[in-house]
Amino acid sequence: MFAELLLGAAQLGLRTDDPYRPRPSMAGPERCERQMVYRARGVEELAISSRLAVIFKDGVAHEQITLDILKTTLFDIHSEQLPINLHGVLDWLEGQPPYPCAVCFAAQGRPVLIPATTLHGHIDALARDLFTIDRLIEHKGFVSHIFKRLWDQEKEPLDNFTQSVLYFRGLKEQGLLVDEGALLIKNKDTGAYLEFELRYDYDQDILHVPVMTRSPHEREEINRSHQGLFRATIEKFRRVHLHRVNETLPERLHDPKDVRCEYCPFQDICWEGFVLPPLTEHVSLPSELIPVAHEYIQLDRELKPKNKRYDELKDTLTAAMQDLHAETAATDTDVLKLVSSTQERLDQKALPVSLKKVYSKSIPIVKLQHASRFPEAGQVPQKRTPRLPSRPHESAA
Numbered sequence: 168m169f170a171e172l173l174l175g176a177a178q179l180g181l182r183t184d185d186p187y188r189p190r191p192s193m194a195g196p197e198r199c200e201r202q203m204v205y206r207a208r209g210v211e212e213l214a215i216s217s218r219l220a221v222i223f224k225d226g227v228a229h230e231q232i233t234l235d236i237l238k239t240t241l242f243d244i245h246s247e248q249l250p251i252n253l254h255g256v257l258d259w260l261e262g263q264p265p266y267p268c269a270v271c272f273a274a275q276g277r278p279v280l281i282p283a284t285t286l287h288g289h290i291d292a293l294a295r296d297l298f299t300i301d302r303l304i305e306h307k308g309f310v311s312h313i314f315k316r317l318w319d320q321e322k323e324p325l326d327n328f329t330q331s332v333l334y335f336r337g338l339k340e341q342g343l344l345v346d347e348g349a350l351l352i353k354n355k356d357t358g359a360y361l362e363f364e365l366r367y368d369y370d371q372d373i374l375h376v377p378v379m380t381r382s383p384h385e386r387e388e389i390n391r392s393h394q395g396l397f398r399a400t401i402e403k404f405r406r407v408h409l410h411r412v413n414e415t416l417p418e419r420l421h422d423p424k425d426v427r428c429e430y431c432p433f434q435d436i437c438w439e440g441f442v443l444p445p446l447t448e449h450v451s452l453p454s455e456l457i458p459v460a461h462e463y464i465q466l467d468r469e470l471k472p473k474n475k476r477y478d479e480l481k482d483t484l485t486a487a488m489q490d491l492h493a494e495t496a497a498t499d500t501d502v503l504k505l506v507s508s509t510q511e512r513l514d515q516k517a518l519p520v521s522l523k524k525v526y527s528k529s530i531p532i533v534k535l536q537h538a539s540r541f542p543e544a545g546q547v548p549q550k551r552t553p554r555l556p557s558r559p560h561e562s563a564a
């Protein structure tokens with residue numbers, strides 16, 4: 168009764184037709200540059216899906232809940248949505264007209280015009296402690312699988328760090344002495360928090376991330392530094408502008424299954440007609456990958472015969488127990504158990520050939536193989552593949 172109504176209503180008031188402009192929430196080394204260019208060139212985006220609209224509203228609510236909880240502590244939470252301005256950094260937009268900011272209009276009740284060369288945004292909030300020191304709070308909400316990668320340090324939130332850097336710079340240029348803060352990440356599924364403490368050196372453009380805290384009790388010194396996030400961001404916005412003017416596109420991301428592509432509103436046009444170029448290059452593996460390759464080859468050599476033997480043993484025991492009509496069978500130490508279940512599968516033989524042809528498509532498959540570069544005397548040379556006729560030694564995909 169309510170589900171469809173909710174999804175439909177969630178889209179009301181959310182717009183995808185705001186013209187592109189450089190903004191802190193678009194900054195960062197991981198943001199797909201091609202997607203930014205599509206936006207800058209005004210390519211029509213898929214409308215925000217109703218579920219995405221709900222996710223967006225969830226994000227706003229999660230941030231508000233976090234700030235509301237912090238307001239019950241000894242911190243004084245203030246300056247929510249405070250505007251920041253980095254004047255003159257978008258120098259290539261010199262001469263362009265200013266534009267109105269909807270967020271400032273809502274907050275101030277009067278039109279606020281932003282110069283075209285200003286990078287303009289809004290911080291989440293500042294937190295003032297009992298010693299009247301203000302710290303920046305940047306809040307994000309992530310679903311569990313992304314949150315876990317950050318938690319396990321498999322990934323760094325570089326775009327979120329960059330956004331914070333722009334806010335630190337904006338606060339400094341406004342005369343506010345705020346060079347510490349936190350990127351606070353909430354797991355939207357479990358309520359767990361992950362916090363990266365931040366310190367920013369304005370003159371050197373270096374962001375230090377000394378400590379990471381996994382709520383409630385785990386605090387870890389990670390001591391990472393990121394230099395030049397601000398400068399790299401401005402250069403990226405500049406490149407996007409050049410692509411827009413020259414009507415060109417930067418490269419796609421390497422993998423169409425990249426999560427950024429899965430959620431990209433330009434996915435269809437971006438990958439339409441794309442054909443993966445054939446792998447023909449022979450390269451020397453980069454030195455940092457050589458130990459990885461050695462370990463892979465070693466494991467492959469060890470596991471292959473074991474896997475074969477494992478399958479043989481399993482088949483023999485399964486057949487023997489079936490012959491004995493035994494569901495379980497005991498050894499002196501363990502119990503073997505046959506677990507029966509059913510699976511629905513298409514009976515390929517029952518399908519007419521014409522149907523199979525219509526509904527079949529070839530799917531590219533990439534396999535990693537290896538062979539010795541130095542075959543021993545008397546060893547039969549490896550069969551040459553048509554694609555790599557002169558390089559029988561190559562690890563081919």
Ligand code: SF4
Binds near residue numbers: 199202
């Ligand atoms: S589909 Fe992927 S590569 Fe293409 S613009 Fe979107 S994020 Fe970038």
